[in-house]
Amino acid sequence: MTLRSPTSAMLWELWRVTRAEIAWRLALPIGVGVAALLLGAAFGPADNPASYQRLNDHVAAFALIVIVLPHFVGWLSMAKLNGSRPGFPLYLAYTRPVRTSVMVGLPMAYLTAVSMAIYLASAMVLRVTSGYAFPLQPVAAWIAGLAVVLMMAAWSTRNRVFQVCVAMFAVVKTLVAGMDRITAVEVPDEFDWPPRLWPTLFDFPRTDYAWIALIGLASFVVTIVMVRWDRRGDSVPLAAAPRALAGVITRTPDGGLWDWLVGLFRVPCPTASATRAQVWLDLKSNGMPPLTIGVALAIVILLMSAVSGPIDAAINADPDVKCPIAECFYVRSAPPLFLTPLSLVTVFFFGGNAFGIRWRQGRTYVSPFEATQAYGTAELAVLKLLVKSACVLAGLIAIAVSFWISIPLLGDAVFVQIWGVPLSSRRSVITDAFAALTGYEQLALAVVAAVGVVVWVASWAALGALRTRYRRLITIAVCLLLLYGVFFVWLGVAVSVDPKTASQLHLDVVHRAMRWIAAVATVSTTVYVFWSGFADHVLTTRYASGAVALSAAFAAAWLTVLHIAGVQLAGMSAMHAMSVVWPALLPLMASGLAPWSYSRIRHT
Amino acid sequence: MGQTTVVDVNNLSRSFHGKRALDGVSFSATAGHVHGLVGANGAGKTTLLKHLLGLLRAATGSVRVFGLDPVRDPVRVLGRVGYLSEERELPEWMRVDELMAYTQAFHPTWDETYARQMLESFALDPSKKIRELSKGMRAQAGLIAAVAHRPELLILDEPSSGLDVAVRRDILDAIVRTVADDGRTVIFSSHLLDEVERMSDHVTMMDYGRVTLSGVLDDVRRGYQRSHVRFVEHFDQPPVLATALAMEGGGRSWIVVHSGSIEQFHHSVLALGGEVVESRDATLEEIFLARTGRNRQQVEAA
Numbered sequence: 001m002t003l004r005s006p007t008s009a010m011l012w013e014l015w016r017v018t019r020a021e022i023a024w025r026l027a028l029p030i031g032v033g034v035a036a037l038l039l040g041a042a043f044g045p046a047d048n049p050a051s052y053q054r055l056n057d058h059v060a061a062f063a064l065i066v067i068v069l070p071h072f073v074g075w076l077s078m079a080k081l082n083g084s085r086p087g088f089p090l091y092l093a094y095t096r097p098v099r100t101s102v103m104v105g106l107p108m109a110y111l112t113a114v115s116m117a118i119y120l121a122s123a124m125v126l127r128v129t130s131g132y133a134f135p136l137q138p139v140a141a142w143i144a145g146l147a148v149v150l151m152m153a154a155w156s157t158r159n160r161v162f163q164v165c166v167a168m169f170a171v172v173k174t175l176v177a178g179m180d181r182i183t184a185v186e187v188p189d190e191f192d193w194p195p196r197l198w199p200t201l202f203d204f205p206r207t208d209y210a211w212i213a214l215i216g217l218a219s220f221v222v223t224i225v226m227v228r229w230d231r232r233g234d235s236v237p238l239a240a241a242p243r244a245l246a247g248v249i250t251r252t253p254d255g256g257l258w259d260w261l262v263g264l265f266r267v268p269c270p271t272a273s274a275t276r277a278q279v280w281l282d283l284k285s286n287g288m289p290p291l292t293i294g295v296a297l298a299i300v301i302l303l304m305s306a307v308s309g310p311i312d313a314a315i316n317a318d319p320d321v322k323c324p325i326a327e328c329f330y331v332r333s334a335p336p337l338f339l340t341p342l343s344l345v346t347v348f349f350f351g352g353n354a355f356g357i358r359w360r361q362g363r364t365y366v367s368p369f370e371a372t373q374a375y376g377t378a379e380l381a382v383l384k385l386l387v388k389s390a391c392v393l394a395g396l397i398a399i400a401v402s403f404w405i406s407i408p409l410l411g412d413a414v415f416v417q418i419w420g421v422p423l424s425s426r427r428s429v430i431t432d433a434f435a436a437l438t439g440y441e442q443l444a445l446a447v448v449a450a451v452g453v454v455v456w457v458a459s460w461a462a463l464g465a466l467r468t469r470y471r472r473l474i475t476i477a478v479c480l481l482l483l484y485g486v487f488f489v490w491l492g493v494a495v496s497v498d499p500k501t502a503s504q505l506h507l508d509v510v511h512r513a514m515r516w517i518a519a520v521a522t523v524s525t526t527v528y529v530f531w532s533g534f535a536d537h538v539l540t541t542r543y544a545s546g547a548v549a550l551s552a553a554f555a556a557a558w559l560t561v562l563h564i565a566g567v568q569l570a571g572m573s574a575m576h577a578m579s580v581v582w583p584a585l586l587p588l589m590a591s592g593l594a595p596w597s598y599s600r601i602r603h604t
Numbered sequence: 605m606g607q608t609t610v611v612d613v614n615n616l617s618r619s620f621h622g623k624r625a626l627d628g629v630s631f632s633a634t635a636g637h638v639h640g641l642v643g644a645n646g647a648g649k650t651t652l653l654k655h656l657l658g659l660l661r662a663a664t665g666s667v668r669v670f671g672l673d674p675v676r677d678p679v680r681v682l683g684r685v686g687y688l689s690e691e692r693e694l695p696e697w698m699r700v701d702e703l704m705a706y707t708q709a710f711h712p713t714w715d716e717t718y719a720r721q722m723l724e725s726f727a728l729d730p731s732k733k734i735r736e737l738s739k740g741m742r743a744q745a746g747l748i749a750a751v752a753h754r755p756e757l758l759i760l761d762e763p764s765s766g767l768d769v770a771v772r773r774d775i776l777d778a779i780v781r782t783v784a785d786d787g788r789t790v791i792f793s794s795h796l797l798d799e800v801e802r803m804s805d806h807v808t809m810m811d812y813g814r815v816t817l818s819g820v821l822d823d824v825r826r827g828y829q830r831s832h833v834r835f836v837e838h839f840d841q842p843p844v845l846a847t848a849l850a851m852e853g854g855g856r857s858w859i860v861v862h863s864g865s866i867e868q869f870h871h872s873v874l875a876l877g878g879e880v881v882e883s884r885d886a887t888l889e890e891i892f893l894a895r896t897g898r899n900r901q902q903v904e905a906a
Contacts, residue, residue, distance in 0.1 A: 269705035277709030374683035
């Protein structure tokens, strides 16, 4: 391959860095969107055309959100280049004989163009699949503007606070402005932006495009100027910015959000034993971030719930507001509908990477510092998992407790309901149901929840380790699983739409095969990792005994939970019984797989 | 007198993505000696050291440190080993005192007084985060963590790479002090051949994943001569001389690095009508360049 100019070399570099992300940014939204549209078309109430249309309109709106949503997040592959720290990610190019404007402008232009292209491709695929007029250039222009502003926020300063504030402002402003545009007209008896009105609603005025171009240009110039200062090692001249702002922008670079969270609490490192020291290290470097984030989000949920009532009342006091407060989408719907689920997902997300795998400049590796400490591989893996799981669990509990306390503050708004009953009314029912359980049943629920979190953390950690060690193999396996899932969905749709071409029998066969494959894969993986772990001296008899005891406890708890849920194994077919009991095997598999996979990256 | 073998590597091979990084390497290190590991970039030095630490699993062959497999028994091996890498990968969020406390917890033999003395002599601020330290300071902090538990085996991978003279001296002093403790062993890799020549008593040379030379440094040096040879006749190409490994020069005057029988070499010079003007033991650098074929004119050994 011959690269004839710095520009082509930089474009090639950008393509290499971003191609995997481009693939999933394209595949995932299109996959989810198409699947949703197909499911909507297949399982909608065909006997009631009005309901059928309404359902599919909602699904189309959901699909539009799905293809737009990834663009509210910056480019992760670029952020990984400098370990997700704020600042210009291609700083290694500072020594190249390239002007700063080219060094900054080219990646910005490339990423903006790619963002637009990804959206346009996704929208066109959904157009062809569904027949709905998914908007093209208006949304693509908004996405381009947002992409440039997000890049400006991330690249032009090494200050995380400044970066987060600008990014949040850009995202919120884009959302609000976009929603204002498309919900400007009240549509009776349905949501305000039904697909049939999209061509009109998304026909933004030319001034919008002018604003987007202006904001993009300004972001572009600001980024070039700031990166030029960074390249020269200069501070921001005070003449160019007010003293306070210059202080914020040029503050000593920190190690990013994660490092900030790590350094938040100062606890002395115990020296009495290696285990305590390792717990301290993992607590600081791995555990505190999800716990801190969980607690912070719990506080936000509580505060937001407390202030939502007065804010909603103030909105409702506006004579222009025609929607009754109990039925409309006001502030009080945010904690239960968005904030709490998003908070739980965030804490789960931060529960990944328990083994502390690092990414830098395309390299994936485990810290050699920890790997060369005199500590057993299985013990180290388990310690890391337990510390991380405990912190994730604590974060989740904090969010759940906060939400539970917040429920009475939310009132009886329509959006906060379970099976047609407001959540606040359900609270006492849930409390009574839990109180009616025996101590053993309550313990079983707690065990299942706790071990479930550990299994989740262990599975992600093991997957990360295996992906580091056997990248291609794991990618192929994940792709095959996705293909299988797509095939399963397609078959389900086909059976529903046209039972002549695909019978229920086919669907049952595939479903049954899936269940058998899952069970056989679980058992064979468990047997292999324990056998290999023993052969490599990673696992010991003592460890295996502990794992079996824990798994047995989980199995007992799982059966109890099934009993609480009213599931009776007696009289059930063997296939069905196996599907129901199968999760009980997961802790045993995870307890073997986690140390085995960690040994694969500690001793590559 | 029998010497305790601390490290025993036998016929070790390892490939990365089809490229041979180690090819049938055998290497041993005995207690109480400094073993220098030299070789060009990509010769396999770091790969070999990573096998000793158990960071890499032997594909073929065996690795024994203190008679144990470092992959299967990391606790008993790493508990007796101190390690400092070229990259000096330390947790950036830790403070220097936290790094010391953390490392101490893994080593019951930690010498608190020694660690404090080194911290003071390096003028390292214990409250500073690793992230805030310069490259040299990081090397010093890593060095304290590696030697303060008085390891039986100290492994240093390019320890002085990219460091200034003062920090390099600190590291070399640490090697000397480690060896001064009875029975301790040091294995260190370096590009700086004069450093290896000054510090090591054993040297192992690697090239393209193979050990090309290994032995006691003095014996190695005695086995190679550098001679200045002058001929009556003019040679456009290097003349064919017995035992010659590499030649530099042209015309009538040639500098030759040769090994083996000196008489045989002299005889072959005389046979071509030349004379040996000057002869001395070759330096490690001259031997390295001759052995690895990186001299300007490489000669097939006779």
